[in-house]
Amino acid sequence: MNRPLYAVLPGGLDDPAAPSGGNRYDREVLRRLTATEHLLPGQWPRPALDDRQQLAAVLASVPDDAVVLLDGLVACGVPELLEPHAGRLRLAILVHLPLSDETGLPASTASSLRGYEYRALHLADAVVATSTPAARRVEELHGLTGVHAIPPGVDPAPLAPPSPTGNRLLNVASVTHRKGQDVLLAALDTISDLDWSCTVAGAGAFSGTVPDRVRFVGALAGDELDRAYANADLFVLPSRAETYGMVVTEALARGLPVVASDVGGVPEALGATPGGGIPGRLIRPDDPHALAGALRDWLTDPDLRARWRAGALARRETLTGWDETARSLGKVLETVNRSRREPR
Incomplete structure (x- = not known):
């Protein structure tokens, strides 16, 4: 059976003053996924990154056995909010950058973030990263296997005319x-x-x-x-x-x-x-x-x-588009959708 797809995304997803590759990835794939037959359109709640109460309410509102795709920026730092729902929801977490890999973090902060992310990702039915090296990095950091590597696509664009000096x-x-x-x-x-x-x-x-x-x-x-x-x-x-x-x-x-x-x-x-x-x-x-x-x-x-x-x-000439990215993510979510759940 098909189940609705619920995507929980960062609150600033569409802020034109703060564009990011992660936000672009989320927008492009979800716009395509909800137009496919694999998963039915659901909700795109967007809690602020620091709004724990809102995120808890969002997760509590999702019906049992629904497929929930969570952006790692929202989910990976709050495993205690995911734990009450891991047995009743089908969770997939999309990791754009491991939390502890952000540059400039104190060692103690990086260690704490790594621990939170470990707990969160071990609650997921599927983990997705946005490149092959990133997938292997997530596996290495958190003792996981089978992290899916789904790189971004790119839109076709006109050629930039070169200048004589290339300066x-x-x-x-x-x-x-x-x-x-x-x-x-x-x-x-x-x-x-x-x-x-x-x-x-x-x-x-x-x-x-x-x-x-x-x-x-x-x-x-x-x-x-x-x-x-x-x-x-x-x-x-x-x-x-x-x-x-x-x-x-x-x-x-x-x-x-x-x-x-x-x-x-x-x-x-x-x-x-x-x-x-x-x-x-x-x-x-x-x-x-x-x-x-x-x-x-x-x-x-x-x-x-x-x-x-x-x-x-x-x-x-060899670049691939967002449709291919969305198809790959859709296959992962369809597997989560159709899989038999193990008791937790």
Whole structure:
């Protein structure tokens, strides 16, 4: 039998001032899932992340034996709220980033979050992560097997016309320690002898000194974000941690080569061309000198720019869309839907 799908999502899911890859993933797949025959449309309650009372009420309101997909940001830190319902609901938890893997956390905080998440994920009938490395990381952290890796899709996009010098750099990411904008600025400082400009598009404020040739333009969406990609030559993502890196495939969908940190799921997102080449370069994380070297090579070597652009165009042809992501998640939820429950 089909059961309604109830998706419990973060309260700021549609806040245009705070876009995130996790929110985009949730929106894109659930919009498609509720239009399929696998699962019937249910509710999308959106409790605030710190509103325990609201989340408890939401879970209590869901009918017995329903399938409930919970965003890990909402669920993984509150296993005590899930425990009363684990025996009567079919729970699937979507982990965008393990809670303890957020950068900059005190060791004691990371340890506490890891314990909460362990308890929460062991209550779930299915656990989903958004890349193959992320799935293996969740398994390693929490003694799990069978975590499903379901990477994000990407929308088709028009090609960004390249400039002759390739000197327009773009970073799209929330301005946080994890995303590494400080690493980017440190790298740019060492190549000040070269001609370049850099746009940083993301929510948040940078607290350090910003060079004249770097523009922090805030969070962009829709046509404004499309224009930012269209006016770029090279995409740069110096993150310290990423479960996937949706902006990498968004850049590749426009034919932009990518220089990015070799962390988490970023190599999976960057992928390879059919001939085995990489459409850009992976660098060590938290290493301004490695990033500066990659940028200097790009800006001073026309042949390298041509090779990377050709690689990006080839990789563009192999990207998959959100329909495939939704189908994969739908299969997992359908298995949860149809499985026989073990007593808890």
